[in-house]
Structure formats: structure tokens, C-alpha cells
Amino acid sequence: MTASREEFEARLRQIGADRYHDKHPFHHMLHGGECTPAQVRAWVINRFYYQASIPMKDAAFMSRVEDPALRREWRSRIEDHDGHGENEGGIERWLRLADAVGLDRSYVASKQGVLPATKFAVDAYVRFVREKPLLEAVAASLTELFAPKIHADRIKGLLANYDFANDRSMSYFQRRLNEAPKDVAFGLKYVLDNADTQEKQDACAAALEFKTDVLWSQLDALYSAYVAPGRIPPGGWQPGTYELDLRATA
Numbered sequence: 001m002t003a004s005r006e007e008f009e010a011r012l013r014q015i016g017a018d019r020y021h022d023k024h025p026f027h028h029m030l031h032g033g034e035c036t037p038a039q040v041r042a043w044v045i046n047r048f049y050y051q052a053s054i055p056m057k058d059a060a061f062m063s064r065v066e067d068p069a070l071r072r073e074w075r076s077r078i079e080d081h082d083g084h085g086e087n088e089g090g091i092e093r094w095l096r097l098a099d100a101v102g103l104d105r106s107y108v109a110s111k112q113g114v115l116p117a118t119k120f121a122v123d124a125y126v127r128f129v130r131e132k133p134l135l136e137a138v139a140a141s142l143t144e145l146f147a148p149k150i151h152a153d154r155i156k157g158l159l160a161n162y163d164f165a166n167d168r169s170m171s172y173f174q175r176r177l178n179e180a181p182k183d184v185a186f187g188l189k190y191v192l193d194n195a196d197t198q199e200k201q202d203a204c205a206a207a208l209e210f211k212t213d214v215l216w217s218q219l220d221a222l223y224s225a226y227v228a229p230g231r232i233p234p235g236g237w238q239p240g241t242y243e244l245d246l247r248a249t250a
């Protein structure tokens with residue numbers, strides 16, 4: 001039976017409560033100040049691959065939308081990451097974080113050294129959005145319902161625990177606190193309005209679960225390579241390389 005709007009929203013929120021990556025041990029280490037400089041750098045390098053792919057997945061989405069009103073609503077997501085006018089954009093703000101943690105930003109931007117599993121997971125998200133029904137593609141973006149809390153926790157945790165954290169290096173997350181709620185309010189309304197059969201509701205819930213898997217797998221890959229057992233796969237970034245000597249610039 002088709003669930004009511006309220007029941008369906010509660011079902012989607014429960015997926016976040018059960019499966020969002022704020023529960024991953026790597027995030028607990030990161031926010032709790034337990035990561036070594038190399039582990040923080042590995043996270044910045046790998047997570048850049050996600051950042052860089054988000055506007056590509058949003059462009060893939062828009063290329064399939066026939067309704068100009070929906071495209072108009074969606075296009076700010078690309079500008080949020082790529083920049084527009086005075087706004088330098090999320091990709092540039094992420095590279096500032098790379099500078100602050102002592103990495104060569106051109107290496108980070110080159111996407112070399114990204115773990116294979118990170119690439120597989122993120123590429124699967126872009127492909128999902130390119131190929132699946134638009135409703136499911138929007139549903140997959142709804143992990144952002146849960147992102148403001150993790151961003152707020154991260155700003156607080158990193159500022160308290162790491163010397164590199166300051167207003168400038170944290171500007172990516174600070175800015176997302178304003179951008180994400182607007183995107184997710186639109187996305188949630190779109191999904192609740194359009195998932196009007198049980199089949200569509202089930203497909204949206206599956207899309208959101210798939211997305212939580214995309215996020216979780218990236219952290220599993222990081223943990224396995226840089227925490228335990230510490231087995232870096234061929235091609236993965238090796239600590240001690242592409243690092244800046246911060247003393248030279250201090």
C-alpha cells in the first residue's frame with residue numbers, strides 16, 4: 001500500500017538514522033582529533049574525488065530534464081561547486097583545505113592517488129544519476145538531509161583538535177551549512193510529491209540506501225588503506241609524497 005506523505009518521509013529519515021556515514025569509525029576518529037596528519041591528508045585527497053564529481057553528476061542530471069523550471073532550480077548546485085561571480089565555489093574551497101593540511105594542491109586536483117574503491121563508489125553514483133529515473137536520482141541526493149549535522153560536527157571537531165583548522169580552511173563546510181538546506185528542501189518536496197505509488201516509494205528508498213552505500217564504502221576504503229590493516233592498494237597515495245613543507249611557507 002502507498003504510504004502517506006508523513007510515513008514515507010519518516011521511512012527516508014530512518015535510512016539516514018540507520019546508515020548515514022556519520023556513524024563510520026573513520027569519521028569518529030577524524031572529528032575526535034585521533035587522525036594522524038597522513039590520515040587527514042588521505043581523507044582530503046580521496047574526498048576531493050567526490051567533490052569534483054558532484055557537479056558532473058548534477059550536469060548529467062540536468063541534461064535529462066525537460067522541464068525548464070526543474071533545470072532552473074537545479075543549476076545552482078553546479079554553481080555552488082564550480083563558483084559563480086564572486087563565489088569561488090566549493091571545489092576551490094576544498095583545495096584551500098588541501099593547502100592547509102600541507103598537500104600539493106595540484107596533486108590533489110589531478111585526482112592521482114585516489115583509492116580504487118573511492119573511484120568505483122563515486123563513479124557508480126554519477127552513473128546512477130545518468131541512467132536511473134529522475135525521481136530516483138533526486139532521491140539519491142537526499143543524503144544531504146543528514147549532511148548539515150555532520151558538517152557542523154566536523155567544523156567543531158576539527159577546530160578543537162587540529163592546528164590546520166581555521167575559518168579559511170573550514171570555509172567549505174561553513175558554506176555548505178547554508179547551501180545544503182535549500183537543495184534538500186527542494187529535493188525532499190520533489191520526492192514526496194512525485195513518489196505517489198508504493199513502487200516509486202520503494203525505488204526512492206532503495207536509491208537513498210544505495211547512496212548511503214556510496215558514502216560508507218569511501219570511508220571503508222580509507223580505513224583499510226590508512227588505518228587498519230594499513231594496506232594501501234597499488235596507485236594509492238603514499239604518505240610522505242606530494243606534501244608541502246609548511247615550515248618553508250610559515
Ligand SMILES: O=C(O)c1cc(C(=O)O)c2c(n1)C(=O)C(=O)c1cc(C(=O)O)[nH]c1-2
Pocket residue numbers: 054140141142143144145146147150151176215
Ligand atoms: O561531508 C559530508 O558528509 C557530505 C555528504 C554529502 C552527502 O550526504 O551526499 C554531501 C556533501 N558532504 C557535500 O558537501 C555536498 O556538496 C554534497 C552534494 C551531494 C549530492 O548528493 O548532490 N551530497 C553531498
